Amino acid sequence: MIIISKKYSIRSKKFSLLRRVSTYPVSILIYLILRPAFGYAGNIPWSFLDTGSFFAFVGSGVVINTLITLLHDSVLLYEHKMYSELELSRLKTANAEAMNLALKQQIHPHFLFNALNTLKALYHKDTQIADDYIVHMANFLRASIYHNTANISMLKDEVALLMDYLEMQRIRFGAALDCTIDVSNETLNNYYLPSFSLQPLLENAIKHNTFTLEDPLKVKISQQAGWLIVSNHIQKKKMKVASTGYGLANLAERYKLCSGNEIIIEETASIFSVSIKLLSNEYSNH
Structure with missing residues (x-):
């Protein structure tokens, strides 16, 4: 035989x-x-x-x-x-990766649309500020292209990507946007998240809230046990904001594909928060 x-x-x-x-x-x-x-x-x-x-x-x-x-x-x-x-598992994995990539690709057109509109407005006000904005946007896009092929990213890389985006928004809003990150270096270097998890959450907070220098939007990223929590004070805009629905739904779907877990969305009278369970290794793949 x-x-x-x-x-x-x-x-x-x-x-x-x-x-x-x-x-x-x-x-x-x-x-x-x-x-x-x-x-x-x-x-x-x-x-x-x-x-x-x-x-x-x-x-x-x-x-x-x-x-x-x-x-x-x-x-x-x-x-x-x-x-x-085994073949069925491979097909499911390939399908999940394709879905994950498709979901991530939704982020870029959405981000570019908002960024280019902002850039147009800045050039009408101050060309030097607009030039600085372009530099940060280029850094963000370069980093996002590097991360685009990975389903899972180290937390410190996700935070670095978020900081590029945050700098762009600080050029636009100045001190009206107050974002603090309270996460230990040990956590940053030892835990992982699905790629492009944090930037959409900050973008979501900016999009749905009103804020000024006198009443800034406070966003906090912190850790509780094995969860990363992104929270902000609710200062909802009076006018209803048009939404594509890509933000939280996109993140929830990608996170479920990668880990099998759900993100936790909580809203009180004054605080909106999204909790994401930290992944223990870069090979986490549901």
Whole structure:
């Protein structure tokens, strides 16, 4: 069977046919060769002309080979089942990665649309500030392209990406935007998040709240146990803001694909927060 399997796939009909055609004669031959040894060990007279003994050994060879073949069939069936499950798992993984990439690609047009509108407005006010904005936008886009191929990113890289985006918004809003990050270096260097997890949360807070120098928007990123919490004071805009629905829904879907967990969204009278469970390693993949 080992020799046959080198030439034909074990799942092919040729392998199955040749296995039966070849193993039965070999099994019977082995039993007939052992026939004298059985007679000698049992101290039983035997003769090559004894048809009863001959057919008994032939029958034994057939029966034993049939049992071995059935056992082998069960092993092959189990192997085929495992192979099918592995292929199904690979397909699910490929599908999840494709969905994740598609969801991430939704972020870039949305970000660029807002960034270019901001840039246009800045150039009408102060070209030097607009030039500084372009520099930070280029840094953000460069970093985002680098992270685009990865489903999971180290927390410190996500924070660095967020800081590029934050600098862009500080050019636009100045001290009216107050964002603090209270996360230890140990956490930053040892935990992971799905790529592009933090920037959409800050963008969401900016989009749905009103703020001024006298009443700034306060956003805080902190850690509680194994969770990263992004919270902000609610200062909702009086006018309803048009939304594409990409923000939180996008993040929730990508996080579920990567980890199997849900993000926790909480809203009180004064605080809106999103909690994301930190991933322990870069190979986290649900």
